[in-house]
Amino acid sequence: MSGAGFGAKLGDLAGALLTLEVNTIVKAGMSAQKMPETTVALSLVAQEYGRFLLDPRNGLSPMLKAGDVTRPLADSDVAAGDQAAYERLRDAADAIMLSGPLPADDERGPILSRIKSNSAQIARLLAVTDPKQPTQELTILLHKAWDVGTELVIMQTSLQVDGDVITRLSPSMMSNDPDRFGPIDPAFISLVHNNALSTATAQWRSLFDLAAELVGDLGRRLFGPHTG
Amino acid sequence: MPRAFAALSEVLRMVETGAVEIRTPDDNDPALVTAIQLDGDIVCSIYSRRVGMLVGAGETLDGLAARHRDAMAARLGAMTAKVGVISHPVALLMTLSAWGVGGAGYAVAFDLRTYAWSVVVLPLLHWGLRRSPRFVLRWAIPLIRRRIARQVRTRT
Numbered sequence: 001m002s003g004a005g006f007g008a009k010l011g012d013l014a015g016a017l018l019t020l021e022v023n024t025i026v027k028a029g030m031s032a033q034k035m036p037e038t039t040v041a042l043s044l045v046a047q048e049y050g051r052f053l054l055d056p057r058n059g060l061s062p063m064l065k066a067g068d069v070t071r072p073l074a075d076s077d078v079a080a081g082d083q084a085a086y087e088r089l090r091d092a093a094d095a096i097m098l099s100g101p102l103p104a105d106d107e108r109g110p111i112l113s114r115i116k117s118n119s120a121q122i123a124r125l126l127a128v129t130d131p132k133q134p135t136q137e138l139t140i141l142l143h144k145a146w147d148v149g150t151e152l153v154i155m156q157t158s159l160q161v162d163g164d165v166i167t168r169l170s171p172s173m174m175s176n177d178p179d180r181f182g183p184i185d186p187a188f189i190s191l192v193h194n195n196a197l198s199t200a201t202a203q204w205r206s207l208f209d210l211a212a213e214l215v216g217d218l219g220r221r222l223f224g225p226h227t228g
Numbered sequence: 229m230p231r232a233f234a235a236l237s238e239v240l241r242m243v244e245t246g247a248v249e250i251r252t253p254d255d256n257d258p259a260l261v262t263a264i265q266l267d268g269d270i271v272c273s274i275y276s277r278r279v280g281m282l283v284g285a286g287e288t289l290d291g292l293a294a295r296h297r298d299a300m301a302a303r304l305g306a307m308t309a310k311v312g313v314i315s316h317p318v319a320l321l322m323t324l325s326a327w328g329v330g331g332a333g334y335a336v337a338f339d340l341r342t343y344a345w346s347v348v349v350l351p352l353l354h355w356g357l358r359r360s361p362r363f364v365l366r367w368a369i370p371l372i373r374r375r376i377a378r379q380v381r382t383r384t
Contacts, residue, residue: 024272032258143247147271183280188289195297196272
């Protein structure tokens, strides 16, 4: 790898640390499975995305365009979880979004845009990466896709290093339906989210304190008076 | 020793999956899972079926949230420690060599100090070397000479 590539990769990671995002989701009736090895996880995430697009309850009717022919997307198009599968998912989600804008409060909108965006990024990475020897970028992206899946993000907070904080709430948090989250009340979701936020900011602060200490130490060693 | 093995297996798990996971109340069938990604982002998952079972068994929602918060705080404390499973210099060396350049972010699995070195100090030095190698070397070479001289004096 070239020196420029080295710097760019480290710089990307440092850049990613300038923004923090905390997402809270509620998964109904499922058990938490740890992410398996990359090749298996790629296949399972692609299948989950495919299931969301093909589920008749979502009313999306995904189509694929191959040359002059347009046909419905099928399970078998995405099951392998390879580069071609993610390209098909990206194109199918994109076609749905282009066919007509969804209302702003339609909960399918953010999930469709997540499927399109994650599939595009994974397909791009798979074009240059062997999934049996995944890069850090692919591992991080895949873990995020695995964690969030096709669930609706109920609460999301973004913190930027310049001090901006944005919190988004799903309309379901404001709903009066007492059964919308099963046995969980919105106050509990809010509490769990705030605890995670405190953890994220504490980790962030520690990292920056430590970085300042290290850079300061390095500066003192390079430029400060030496007692040799 | 078993504690060290547990910590090491957690490091290896993080290297493999790209995130630290805190699972409450138990690892195999959790009600709350918080995944801290290598780039700092967090995904918090609430499993409503399991929460319902725990509430049915007498657990309170506040109690569950408090247990999860304490577990996160403990994990954060371990990451902030100056020396984790292995010493900082060894962790830094492993991070940069064993997993190659792409593995710099994995340093957070060891401790926060290694991570800060990987993503802040080394990129700064790298940037400096690319912009003006003569400037960096002009400062670095006398520093290294002084260091060697000091070591020699100490030994003799």
